[in-house]
Amino acid sequence: xxxxxxxxxxxxxxxxxxxxxxxxxxxxxxxxxxxxxxxxxxxxxxxxxxxxxxxxxxxxxxxxxxxxxxxxxxxxxxxxxxxxxxxxxxxxxxxxxxxxxxxxxxxxxxxxxxxxxxxxxxxxxxxxxxxxxxxxxxxxxxxxxxxxxxxxxxxxxxxxxxxxxxxxxxxxxxxxxxxxxxxxxxxxxxxxxxxxxxxxxxxxxxxxxxxxxxxxxxxxxxxxxxxxxxxxxxxxxx
Amino acid sequence: xxxxxxxxxxxxxxxxxxxxxxxxxxxxxxxxxxxxxxxxxxxxxxxxxxxxxxxxxxxxxxxxxxxxxxxxxxxxxxxxxxxxxxxxxxxxxxxxxxxxxxxxxxxxxxxxxxxxxxxxxxxxxxxxxxxxxxxxxxxxxxxxxxxxxxxxxxxxxxxxxxxxxxxxxxxxxxxxxxxxxxxxxxxxxxxxxxxxxxxxxxxxxxxxxxxxxxxxxxxxxxxxxxxxxxxxxxxxxxxxxxxxxxxxxxxxxxxxxxxxxxxxxxxxx
Numbered sequence: 001x002x003x004x005x006x007x008x009x010x011x012x013x014x015x016x017x018x019x020x021x022x023x024x025x026x027x028x029x030x031x032x033x034x035x036x037x038x039x040x041x042x043x044x045x046x047x048x049x050x051x052x053x054x055x056x057x058x059x060x061x062x063x064x065x066x067x068x069x070x071x072x073x074x075x076x077x078x079x080x081x082x083x084x085x086x087x088x089x090x091x092x093x094x095x096x097x098x099x100x101x102x103x104x105x106x107x108x109x110x111x112x113x114x115x116x117x118x119x120x121x122x123x124x125x126x127x128x129x130x131x132x133x134x135x136x137x138x139x140x141x142x143x144x145x146x147x148x149x150x151x152x153x154x155x156x157x158x159x160x161x162x163x164x165x166x167x168x169x170x171x172x173x174x175x176x177x178x179x180x181x182x183x184x185x186x187x188x189x190x191x192x193x194x195x196x197x198x199x200x201x202x203x204x205x206x207x208x209x210x211x212x213x214x215x216x217x218x219x220x221x222x223x224x225x226x227x228x229x230x231x232x233x234x235x236x237x238x
Numbered sequence: 239x240x241x242x243x244x245x246x247x248x249x250x251x252x253x254x255x256x257x258x259x260x261x262x263x264x265x266x267x268x269x270x271x272x273x274x275x276x277x278x279x280x281x282x283x284x285x286x287x288x289x290x291x292x293x294x295x296x297x298x299x300x301x302x303x304x305x306x307x308x309x310x311x312x313x314x315x316x317x318x319x320x321x322x323x324x325x326x327x328x329x330x331x332x333x334x335x336x337x338x339x340x341x342x343x344x345x346x347x348x349x350x351x352x353x354x355x356x357x358x359x360x361x362x363x364x365x366x367x368x369x370x371x372x373x374x375x376x377x378x379x380x381x382x383x384x385x386x387x388x389x390x391x392x393x394x395x396x397x398x399x400x401x402x403x404x405x406x407x408x409x410x411x412x413x414x415x416x417x418x419x420x421x422x423x424x425x426x427x428x429x430x431x432x433x434x435x436x437x438x439x440x441x442x443x444x445x446x447x448x449x450x451x452x453x454x455x456x457x458x459x460x461x462x463x464x465x466x467x468x469x470x471x472x473x474x475x476x477x478x479x480x481x482x483x484x485x486x487x488x489x490x491x492x493x494x495x496x497x498x499x500x501x502x503x504x505x506x507x
Binding site: 047050051052053054071072073076080082083086087088089091095099102103104105131147 | 248345350353
């Protein structure tokens with residue numbers, strides 16, 4: 001079954017076309033790398049898919065729900081990590097996760113256990129009672145991921161989840177995402193190709209708002225070690 | 239509904255962990271206690287004068303008649319001061335409501351969870367009203383002091399009905415300032431800009447009556463009707479009046495509607 005169906009999706013910021021008639025589908029349970037040079041329209045696409053902003057034209061469906069017509073139903077299926085982890089520095093990690101769990105409609109009785117679950121999965125259990133404002137960048141990013149996992153959404157949309165992490169944290173986060181395979185559908189954007197190679201089964205490359213590749217990892221690397229880099233550079237050339 | 243309450247609770251938690259709310263509470267306590275003591279002193283002075291001169295109260299000018307009892311002489315004076323302090327305090331409390339969400343990028347979180355725009359507006363507003371009520375209730379200590387320590391020849395030291403009606407007026411005024419502030423906070427990312435504009439709008443709206451006498455009818459009546467201090471005058475004197483309740487509820491509803499529109503509109507740009 002398709003988790004995400006996108007048809008002719010277009011977004012214009014006044015005269016500037018950010019994404020231009022994108023069409024693609026993403027299957028349930030797969031981990032998809034969403035690639036493109038800076039300013040290609042990755043974040044815009046993600047913001048539309050999560051219902052944060054409406055598209056100028058076209059349709060997007062998440063788990064069968066049109067994100068514009070049935071936003072609440074669609075949003076219940078989505079866990080989203082924006083480019084900047086959306087934290088309130090005045091709240092403790094626990095208070096913050098509780099707030100997000102309430103917004104997501106996690107049943108009152110299971111909020112505490114749900115917080116413990118996502119905290120242990122993302123490794124922030126020891127930091128639960130610290131103020132999010134005092135956390136290091138790595139922990140902030142993890143709390144951002146923990147927040148996305150609350151309520152066990154079918155679809156995770158992660159905008160540059162490894163941005164700003166040190167190599168060890170990067171590896172941990174990637175392994176965490178890899179472990180979601182089969183349980184969650186994951187769409188992650190990044191411009192670090194090695195990460196994509198390590199964990200994604202499918203790759204979507206966009207350039208100047210248009211899809212230039214939508215294929216499995218094997219097809220894009222063509223069996224070579226530097227295959228993905230070569231393809232990427234070739235496809236996103238001027 | 240649950241999301242509304244979750245947002246309201248979060249707002250209060252953030253208010254009470256940042257220094258802002260405490261600064262405002264302290265400011266309110268400091269300024270109003272200053273004026274409380276001042277009006278107590280003049281109250282005592284007038285009372286003494288009334289006792290010393292032959293003929294008593296009847297001989298004193300009408301201005302002094304208010305000092306015959308504690309409610310009119312002290313508490314009602316104090317309400318005027320609290321009203322002005324609220325005018326200054328509300329912009330500082332409301333400025334961060336939506337501007338801060340935008341600056342911290344947490345607005346994206348609110349909009350991508352299954353939360354409707356109306357939940358965000360009502361939740362934010364509920365939290366805002368909560369903090370204004372908390373600020374105003376700091377001043378409840380003064381009527382309480384008078385009740386405990388004061389005395390009167392005729393029954394209780396204070397007429398609490400009058401006091402409560404005064405507080406109703408103050409809460410209406412504070413809640414209105416917060417609704418204006420919430421809307422203005424939704425228009426900008428800068429808290430300073432939000433605070434200054436909110437202050438300017440509430441100040442002008444409050445003092446609009448000052449320019450009314452120079453205007454011609456029907457402008458004059460319209461201006462006085464729209465001015466907050468004209469609307470509040472009866473309640474502040476302890477006279478029950480439904481008109482200001484309807485008036486302020488409409489102003490609040492109007493600004494909440496504008497906030498809702500502004501949140502929705504922001505998504506389209």
